[in-house]
Amino acid sequence: MSVITINNLRKEYSSKSFSKNRIIALDNVSFEVGEGEIFGLLGPNGAGKTTLVKILLGITFPTSGSGRLFDKDLNDVYIKSRLGYLPENHSFPNYFTGEQVLNYFGRLSGVNPVDLKRKTDEYLNIVGMNEWRKIKIRKYSKGMMQRIGLAQAMISNPDLIFLDEPTDGVDPIGRKEIRDVLLSLKAQGKTIFLNSHLLSEIEMICDRVAILNKGILVKEGRVEDITSTDSYSFVTSELSDEVYNALLLNYKAVIQSKSNFLVSANNLDDVNIIIDFLRKNRILIQSVAKEKITLESKFINLIEHKL
Numbered sequence: 001m002s003v004i005t006i007n008n009l010r011k012e013y014s015s016k017s018f019s020k021n022r023i024i025a026l027d028n029v030s031f032e033v034g035e036g037e038i039f040g041l042l043g044p045n046g047a048g049k050t051t052l053v054k055i056l057l058g059i060t061f062p063t064s065g066s067g068r069l070f071d072k073d074l075n076d077v078y079i080k081s082r083l084g085y086l087p088e089n090h091s092f093p094n095y096f097t098g099e100q101v102l103n104y105f106g107r108l109s110g111v112n113p114v115d116l117k118r119k120t121d122e123y124l125n126i127v128g129m130n131e132w133r134k135i136k137i138r139k140y141s142k143g144m145m146q147r148i149g150l151a152q153a154m155i156s157n158p159d160l161i162f163l164d165e166p167t168d169g170v171d172p173i174g175r176k177e178i179r180d181v182l183l184s185l186k187a188q189g190k191t192i193f194l195n196s197h198l199l200s201e202i203e204m205i206c207d208r209v210a211i212l213n214k215g216i217l218v219k220e221g222r223v224e225d226i227t228s229t230d231s232y233s234f235v236t237s238e239l240s241d242e243v244y245n246a247l248l249l250n251y252k253a254v255i256q257s258k259s260n261f262l263v264s265a266n267n268l269d270d271v272n273i274i275i276d277f278l279r280k281n282r283i284l285i286q287s288v289a290k291e292k293i294t295l296e297s298k299f300i301n302l303i304e305h306k307l
C-alpha cells in the first residue's frame with residue numbers, strides 16, 4: 001500500500017526582495033512512498049525538501065497539485081495522529097528539560113498520561129538521553145537536541161515519521177545510533193520519510209530515494225538500482241599476454257592490472273562467456289563482482305548533468 005502519494009506538486013513562494021520574481025520551490029513533483037519503507041529525499045540546500053515535508057504535514061499549502069497520506073486528503077485532520085515529525089533546526093522551549101519536552105509533545109499528540117510516563121522512559125533510553133532527562137535543553141549539544149527531537153517524533157507511536165535532517169550536527173557514533181533507531185522503527189513496520197543532504201547516510205539505510213534539485217525531481221528509485229552499474233570487476237591469477245590482448249580486443253575490457261580488469265555486460269550470459277574464456281585459458285578466477293557507484297557520485301553526475 002502506498003502511504004504517501006504526491007501528484008504534480010508545485011509550490012511558488014513570492015520573493016520579498018525581488019517583488020516580481022517568484023521562487024519555484026517545487027516544480028511538478030510526483031512520487032509514492034510504500035508502507036514500511038525508509039524513503040530518502042535528497043538534494044542540495046534550497047532544493048525544496050523542507051517545503052515538500054511541510055506540504056505533506058499541512059504546515060504550508062501547494063500552489064497546485066495534490067497529495068495523499070494513507071489514501072486520505074492532506075487536510076484530513078484525523079491522519080495527523082498517525083504522524084511524527086522532527087523539524088529541521090527545531091527549537092523547543094529551552095526552559096524545558098528533556099523529559100518535559102517529551103511530556104509536552106506527548107500530551108499534545110493525545111498520548112494518555114499513564115502510557116506517556118512509560119513511553120518517556122522507553123524513548124529516552126532508546127535515544128540514549130536518560131541521564132540527561134532532568135537537565136534543561138538549553139544545556140544540550142546539537143546532537144543531544146537531535147536525539148530528544150527524535151524521541152519527540154516517536155512518542156505518539158506514529159505510523160509515518162518525517163525526519164528533516166535528523167543527523168545534522170550529530171557525531172559519527174550518534175549518527176550510527178540514530179540509524180539503528182530508524183532500522184528498528186522500520187522493523188516494527190513504520191514508514192520513515194527522511195530529508196537529508198548526507199548521501200552516505202541515506203545510502204546505508206534507505207530503501208528508495210528521490211533526488212530533488214531546484215524543485216525538480218531528477219531521479220527516483222531503489223538505492224540498489226541507482227547505485228548499480230553494468231560493469232563487472234574480475235580478479236584473477238596473472239593474465240597471459242594472449243588473454244590480456246583478447247580481453248582488450250574482443251571484450252573491450254578495461255585492464256587495471258595484470259590480474260584485475262573491468263568489463264561491461266548487459267546480462268549474466270555475457271559475464272559467463274568471459275568466465276568460460278578465462279577458464280579455457282587456465283586463468284584462475286578469484287572473484288567476479290558487479291561494480292557499484294556511490295550515491296554521492298551518482299548524485300553529482302545527475303546534478304551536473306542538469307546544470
Ligand SMILES: Nc1ncnc2c1ncn2[C@@H]1O[C@H](COP(=O)(O)OP(=O)(O)O)[C@@H](O)[C@H]1O
Pocket residue numbers: 013014015023024025043044045046047048049050051052
Ligand atoms: N517561507 C518561504 N518564503 C519564501 N521562500 C521560501 C520559504 N521557504 C523556503 N523558501 C525558498 O524555497 C526554496 C526551497 O527551500 P527549502 O524547501 O527550505 O529547501 P531545502 O529544505 O531543500 O533546503 C529555497 O529557495 C528557499 O529559499
Ligand SMILES: [Mg+2]
Pocket residue numbers: 049050051088164
Ligand atoms: Mg531543509
